[in-house]
Amino acid sequence: MLRVVRRNLYLALILYILYIVLTVYVLLSTENTPVNRYLFFAIFNNRVPAITPLLIVLSVDDYGRALFWIPVALVLWYFGGRYRRSSVLMVSAFVLSLALGELMKHVIYEPRPFLVLRITPLIHEQPDSSYPSGHALIVGTGAYAAAVSLPWYVSLPLIIEAALVSYGRVYVGVHWPMDIVAGWLLGAANVELALALPQYQGIIYLIMEKLLGWFTRPNAPPANY
Numbered sequence: 001m002l003r004v005v006r007r008n009l010y011l012a013l014i015l016y017i018l019y020i021v022l023t024v025y026v027l028l029s030t031e032n033t034p035v036n037r038y039l040f041f042a043i044f045n046n047r048v049p050a051i052t053p054l055l056i057v058l059s060v061d062d063y064g065r066a067l068f069w070i071p072v073a074l075v076l077w078y079f080g081g082r083y084r085r086s087s088v089l090m091v092s093a094f095v096l097s098l099a100l101g102e103l104m105k106h107v108i109y110e111p112r113p114f115l116v117l118r119i120t121p122l123i124h125e126q127p128d129s130s131y132p133s134g135h136a137l138i139v140g141t142g143a144y145a146a147a148v149s150l151p152w153y154v155s156l157p158l159i160i161e162a163a164l165v166s167y168g169r170v171y172v173g174v175h176w177p178m179d180i181v182a183g184w185l186l187g188a189a190n191v192e193l194a195l196a197l198p199q200y201q202g203i204i205y206l207i208m209e210k211l212l213g214w215f216t217r218p219n220a221p222p223a224n225y
């Protein structure tokens with residue numbers, strides 16, 4: 001029998017509804033709205049040279065996304081106990097985010113801001129759909145999972161990295177602010193859905209144990225799945 005944690009399920013539904021409302025708004029009005037343009041230019045036109053190289057690195061392809069969060073999940077797995085449970089939660093939510101994010105990119109096409117506003121972005125980016133931000137979706141998923149499953153002194157640096165990546169995607173000119181909000185909303189909803197379905201996490205744990213059973217700190221505490 002499928003066990004469901006109702007509190008997390010209800011919170012997931014609220015977050016999904018907020019995401020759907022935002023998506024409907026985008027479909028009806030496009031992203032080229034006065035508020036979105038104002039917020040975009042407030043970031044894009046006020047660049048700080050000292051942090052530009054860092055934000056460019058974090059924003060290019062997968063440097064701030066897969067190349068950061070995959071090692072994070074692996075390190076958490078290695079230490080066992082609550083850290084391994086956090087790793088399993090992250091990976092469980094990442095699977096949902098990757099699947100839904102890819103689906104959304106094919107269902108909805110919203111042009112990136114550099115195509116609409118005729119600006120030159122700081123990095124090269126494909127002219128595919130801007131909504132939602134895939135970077136914000138993944139890092140938002142990881143940050144939210146960290147926030148609800150790890151001590152603050154571990155989760156805070158991860159949240160800061162995710163915030164920098166998300167800010168950087170607007171900063172370099174390849175995403176609208178609304179793309180970022182949508183990515184974080186969907187990511188948080190996916191984490192709550194994973195929390196609501198312990199058996200789903202259990203399946204992910206078994207898969208990870210098959211693949212990573214050898215990668216364990218000596219005398220690491222069990223994850224209790």
